[in-house]
Amino acid sequence: MLLLGGTGYIGRALAPELARRGYRPVVLARNPEVKNDAEFADAEIVAGDPTRPGDVTAATEGVDVVISLLSGRRPNDAEECRLVDHEAVVNGIRAAVSHEVKQFIHVSDFGAYRPELIPQVYKLQVEGELIGQHHGALPWTIIRPTAYYPYLSMTFGDVKNGLKYRIFDHGEYNVVNPIAREDLAEFITNQVLCDDALGRVLPVGGPWVEDNVVTLKDAGRMMFELNGRTPDWEVVTMASWDRKIARLTRLGKVSKQLKPVAYYLEAAKYWSVVDHVAPAYGTRTLRGFMEKLVDREWPTGSFRERMKSGTNVMPTDV
Numbered sequence: 577m578l579l580l581g582g583t584g585y586i587g588r589a590l591a592p593e594l595a596r597r598g599y600r601p602v603v604l605a606r607n608p609e610v611k612n613d614a615e616f617a618d619a620e621i622v623a624g625d626p627t628r629p630g631d632v633t634a635a636t637e638g639v640d641v642v643i644s645l646l647s648g649r650r651p652n653d654a655e656e657c658r659l660v661d662h663e664a665v666v667n668g669i670r671a672a673v674s675h676e677v678k679q680f681i682h683v684s685d686f687g688a689y690r691p692e693l694i695p696q697v698y699k700l701q702v703e704g705e706l707i708g709q710h711h712g713a714l715p716w717t718i719i720r721p722t723a724y725y726p727y728l729s730m731t732f733g734d735v736k737n738g739l740k741y742r743i744f745d746h747g748e749y750n751v752v753n754p755i756a757r758e759d760l761a762e763f764i765t766n767q768v769l770c771d772d773a774l775g776r777v778l779p780v781g782g783p784w785v786e787d788n789v790v791t792l793k794d795a796g797r798m799m800f801e802l803n804g805r806t807p808d809w810e811v812v813t814m815a816s817w818d819r820k821i822a823r824l825t826r827l828g829k830v831s832k833q834l835k836p837v838a839y840y841l842e843a844a845k846y847w848s849v850v851d852h853v854a855p856a857y858g859t860r861t862l863r864g865f866m867e868k869l870v871d872r873e874w875p876t877g878s879f880r881e882r883m884k885s886g887t888n889v890m891p892t893d894v
């Protein structure tokens with residue numbers, strides 16, 4: 577099983593799960609030193625860069641299934657997203673076609689049903705190219721997971737550090753059943769070489785229980801409760817947020833520095849208004865994940881300062 581993007585958050589749960597279920601995961605890694613990480617104890621690490629077609633073709637030799645988890649680490653950088661979320665995945669598809677692999681699994685995004693953020697647009701484009709057999713004949717499976725827990729816990733550290741929790745108006749525009757990476761790893765492995773999964777788009781979310789089905793305000797309530805605090809909301813009106821987005825989008829056209837800021841304002845709105853509700857799988861809950869965060873130390877600094885390091889600021893070791 578070749579994992580592209582296997583060194584990321586999900587890959588680190590998927591590689592051990594595949595090995596546990598009797599498969600042999602091979603991970604194409606930009607940094608081959610990951611071979612010393614415990615998650616890859618039972619995986620083969622091949623040095624290479626998925627953005628280089630030759631590296632991907634060489635790694636695909638002798639492989640039955642290719643699984644792509646590729647995703648740019650700076651979702652506000654349109655060029656990086658194009659290079660990783662589209663071009664590198666297409667390298668994988670082309671290599672899979674030429675080696676006649678038995679299945680290509682594209683881990684997409686539940687948000688592809690309403691693609692408003694750059695990575696989702698590329699995820700959807702790849703879906704279309706697979707479904708349309710754009711790069712040649714290839715048995716495919718598309719998995720669309722809802723958000724993972726780290727996204728909803730980005731503000732956990734702020735709440736622990738005594739700050740307010742931002743909500744738009746009433747804070748209950750949307751609902752999400754996020755999924756734990758261990759449950760998603762199980763779900764992906766269930767689809768490997770499964771006839772029923774071929775040619776299917778499979779949306780998936782976490783358990784449909786009170787501790788896992790939340791609005792943004794519910795997620796905040798959990799954070800306050802687990803940190804022993806009374807809820808302290810920063811209520812922002814959506815109308816004023818929209819004005820801010822419009823202003824920064826205009827300024828972003830002339831200032832390179834402001835462009836990413838406009839993206840984050842839009843992303844904050846997106847995650848506050850678009851439902852991410854998918855068929856339930858697994859047992860792990862958002863509350864269970866947050867309970868594991870309670871004893872951690874959290875960096876201080878504004879949200880904007882922290883977001884400069886992209887998705888690396890998320891608590892991905894939990």
Ligand SMILES: NC(=O)c1ccc[n+]([C@@H]2O[C@H](COP(=O)([O-])OP(=O)(O)OC[C@H]3O[C@@H](n4cnc5c(N)ncnc54)[C@H](OP(=O)(O)O)[C@@H]3O)[C@@H](O)[C@H]2O)c1
Binds near residue numbers: 581695720721
């Ligand atoms: N996070 C969510 O809530 C969420 C929800 C639904 C779907 N998804 C999708 O699920 C998949 C897996 O997500 P994840 O959280 O595991 O992603 P992740 O932790 O951000 O990992 C991204 C992977 O892509 C590689 N990558 C990033 N930039 C690269 C570049 N410039 N060149 C080459 N490789 C590069 C990374 O390699 P390095 O380790 O070398 O950087 C890593 O292996 C992605 O398709 C994501 O879009 C995520």
